[in-house]
Amino acid sequence: MTADLRVYLVTDPALGGERPLEATVEAAVVGGVTAVQLRHKGASPSELFVEARRLLQVLDGTGVPLLVNDSLPVATELGLGLHVGRADPDPVLARQVLGRDVVIGMSLYGGRRLADDERSALDYTAVGPVWATSTKSDAGGAVGTGAIGATDRSRPVVAIGGIDPDRARQAVAAGASGVAVVSAVMAAADPRAAAAALRAAVDEALAARS
Numbered sequence: 001m002t003a004d005l006r007v008y009l010v011t012d013p014a015l016g017g018e019r020p021l022e023a024t025v026e027a028a029v030v031g032g033v034t035a036v037q038l039r040h041k042g043a044s045p046s047e048l049f050v051e052a053r054r055l056l057q058v059l060d061g062t063g064v065p066l067l068v069n070d071s072l073p074v075a076t077e078l079g080l081g082l083h084v085g086r087a088d089p090d091p092v093l094a095r096q097v098l099g100r101d102v103v104i105g106m107s108l109y110g111g112r113r114l115a116d117d118e119r120s121a122l123d124y125t126a127v128g129p130v131w132a133t134s135t136k137s138d139a140g141g142a143v144g145t146g147a148i149g150a151t152d153r154s155r156p157v158v159a160i161g162g163i164d165p166d167r168a169r170q171a172v173a174a175g176a177s178g179v180a181v182v183s184a185v186m187a188a189a190d191p192r193a194a195a196a197a198l199r200a201a202v203d204e205a206l207a208a209r210s
């Protein structure tokens with residue numbers, strides 16, 4: 001499936017204070033987020049189901065796809081896209097289970113190349129952390145924008161890790177199709193404005209590239 005990944009919001013329940021998750025996502029979509037991933041490490045499948053259903057309501061009619069992090073059962077049950085990493089479900093199996101109509105992406109670490117079957121299963125890959133981040137404690141050190149160009153580019157590449165609008169511009173200039181952000185939107189006082197600033201930066205950098 002072709003996905004618009006220009007500004008890809010990855011959620012984190014630990015950020016945003018008292019503000020409900022749905023309120024942040026709704027504002028971020030108004031601001032210009034083009035894809036949303038429900039990421040809630042440590043949540044039980046039933047918690048993920050509840051949260052995903054709420055986010056589906058928020059996204060209904062917007063055209064913005066919802067993915068879930070790590071959980072093939074939740075993606076399968078609710079017809080969501082899926083993001084997987086190193087120790088997660090195999091994307092080739094996930095594609096067989098989920099079909100062609102949802103977005104599937106995978107984190108690529110250490111310059112790993114894609115096998116042919118992975119390439120055809122995946123809609124995008126993610127590289128990071130491009131800049132240092134405190135959002136994911138096991139993310140490792142910053143890999144820098146050079147890693148974007150060095151990543152297998154047979155699928156669209158999304159940059160993640162420490163992204164703000166200025167860095168979003170740099171990531172796109174280095175070859176990314178879009179940026180994935182957690183704290184820049186989830187922890188923002190005004191998530192709509194934060195998303196709009198990121199979207200403007202990405203669109204500007206994409207236009208400058210073409």
Ligand SMILES: Cc1ncc(COP(=O)(O)OP(=O)(O)O)c(N)n1
Nearest residue numbers: 069070083084085086107126160180
């Ligand atoms: C868009 C995007 N990029 C990278 C990740 C990280 O995935 P992973 O390496 O599996 O780590 P966890 O998110 O599961 O902690 C992501 N979720 N989304």
Ligand SMILES: Cc1ncsc1CCOP(=O)(O)O
Nearest residue numbers: 133135136161162181182183
């Ligand atoms: C989930 C994930 N994967 C690599 S870095 C990261 C966290 C990025 O969070 P932030 O945008 O707050 O730096």
Ligand SMILES: [Mg+2]
Nearest residue numbers: 070084085088
């Ligand atoms: Mg994972």
